[in-house]
Amino acid sequence: MSAGTHLRRWASRVCSARTMECLIDPVIADLQHEHEHANGCGQTWHRCVALLRGYFAFWRVLALHVPRLWLNRMVQLALAERRAIGRALFAAAVTMTLVTASLLAAPAHAMARRDSLALWLLVLLLPQSVPFSLPLGLSMGVVYGLRGRTATFQIRRLVIALGLGGSLVSASTMVWVVPEANQAYRTIIAGHVILRGPAEMPLLALRGQALALRSHRRDKQAGQLFLSYHARWALAGAALVFAVFGLGIAALRRGRIATIAIGAAMSVIYVSYFAQLGELELSILSNEPLSFALVWLPNVLITLTSVACLSVRNDRQSAISST
Amino acid sequence: MPPSEIRSLSPKEFLILDLLVQEGELYGLQLVKASRKRLKRGTIYVTLGRMEEKGYVESRLEDSPAKTGGLPRRLYTPTSFGRRVLSVWTRAAETLRPEFAR
Numbered sequence: 001m002s003a004g005t006h007l008r009r010w011a012s013r014v015c016s017a018r019t020m021e022c023l024i025d026p027v028i029a030d031l032q033h034e035h036e037h038a039n040g041c042g043q044t045w046h047r048c049v050a051l052l053r054g055y056f057a058f059w060r061v062l063a064l065h066v067p068r069l070w071l072n073r074m075v076q077l078a079l080a081e082r083r084a085i086g087r088a089l090f091a092a093a094v095t096m097t098l099v100t101a102s103l104l105a106a107p108a109h110a111m112a113r114r115d116s117l118a119l120w121l122l123v124l125l126l127p128q129s130v131p132f133s134l135p136l137g138l139s140m141g142v143v144y145g146l147r148g149r150t151a152t153f154q155i156r157r158l159v160i161a162l163g164l165g166g167s168l169v170s171a172s173t174m175v176w177v178v179p180e181a182n183q184a185y186r187t188i189i190a191g192h193v194i195l196r197g198p199a200e201m202p203l204l205a206l207r208g209q210a211l212a213l214r215s216h217r218r219d220k221q222a223g224q225l226f227l228s229y230h231a232r233w234a235l236a237g238a239a240l241v242f243a244v245f246g247l248g249i250a251a252l253r254r255g256r257i258a259t260i261a262i263g264a265a266m267s268v269i270y271v272s273y274f275a276q277l278g279e280l281e282l283s284i285l286s287n288e289p290l291s292f293a294l295v296w297l298p299n300v301l302i303t304l305t306s307v308a309c310l311s312v313r314n315d316r317q318s319a320i321s322s323t
Numbered sequence: 324m325p326p327s328e329i330r331s332l333s334p335k336e337f338l339i340l341d342l343l344v345q346e347g348e349l350y351g352l353q354l355v356k357a358s359r360k361r362l363k364r365g366t367i368y369v370t371l372g373r374m375e376e377k378g379y380v381e382s383r384l385e386d387s388p389a390k391t392g393g394l395p396r397r398l399y400t401p402t403s404f405g406r407r408v409l410s411v412w413t414r415a416a417e418t419l420r421p422e423f424a425r
Contacts, residue, residue, distance in 0.1 A: 022372040033393060
């Protein structure tokens with residue numbers, strides 16, 4: 001078997017026939033030609049260099065071409081599915097607004113002041129809602145965008161890309177924005193600079209504090225910090241999980257009310273779970289793997305549910321096509 | 324023709340066309356070697372693909388593939404349009420050079 005055959009076979013699965021013809025095949029042909037030429041020289045290092053240069057060229061071509069190709073495809077998909085995308089954006093925006101409003105309702109109600117400073121305080125609380133509102137908005141956007149249509153492979157890939165993007169935004173918000181916004185909020189309320197609490201600590205400092213507390217046998221407090229630390233990562237991953245969940249609900253093809261009910265129920269359960277988790281004061285949680293498992297449990301369960309919904313849909317489709 | 328419809332010729336495309344006009348027919352790897360490191364083997368085929376879309380070059384697979392069963396390599400030649408574009412750009416560059424040198 002010639003060098004690069006496996007690479008070519010793999011590339012043919014992700015690239016179009018035109019890309020294979022104009023980009024991949026010439027690169028592989030060069031690789032094979034150089035490798036064959038090096039074989040004639042008989043020196044091992046010569047063969048290795050030829051292979052390395054060929055493989056490097058192959059990956060460079062892919063790295064340059066594939067993002068451009070995917071972007072073009074996304075633009076074409078967006079143009080072809082304008083109405084569905086508009087519906088998805090509208091549903092996502094409404095869901096995000098509702099979730100944000102419901103999360104901010106209690107602090108807004110408790111605020112004694114009703115001036116511009118109160119408004120600024122609410123703005124400082126906004127980043128906290130992003131890790132919840134973004135995933136839930138994504139799932140509802142996916143459900144409404146897909147209403148009455150089959151999720152093709154291209155659409156599924158787009159949804160997963162959106163989920164990954166959402167997770168990145170969530171993670172960035174949790175790591176950089178939320179601690180600073182929380183600290184600014186507390187400083188304004190206190191009227192002077194105060195020490196950072198667990199919710200205001202940067203990620204590394206939070207874990208360091210948890211480890212320090214555990215080493216001093218303050219297991220309850222350490223457990224809370226470990227929960228807080230892992231919850232930030234789990235919430236960052238929620239955007240991807242809920243985007244796939246949106247695909248799962250859409251695949252069930254239930255009525256509009258049933259779909260909203262399923263989505264809303266899952267959202268309430270998810271938010272409540274994390275709210276309850278924040279209240280836990282158990283020394284056993286200083287066991288880090290246990291904290292990790294507790295915070296990731298909802299994501300795992302939702303992913304399994306989504307996969308089950310999607311596989312049920314696939315089974316139904318294959319049963320219909322076989323009859 | 325409005326200026327926006329005139330196809331551009333990037334420095335890399337200019338170099339490739341120039342080499343192809345001088346040598347006649349070349350493989351991608353031969354172009355890389357002939358360019359003395361000004362072209363990279365990881366980007367040459369992306370540029371050549373773009374030039375084919377613009378109609379500057381055309382390609383064909385080599386006649387006799389390697390004996391070991393490897394893929395046939397692709398040979399590139401300039402089209403008559405590509406040759407005309409190159410000569411126009413060369414003349415334009417020669418005309419403008421004294422202007423930019425001021």
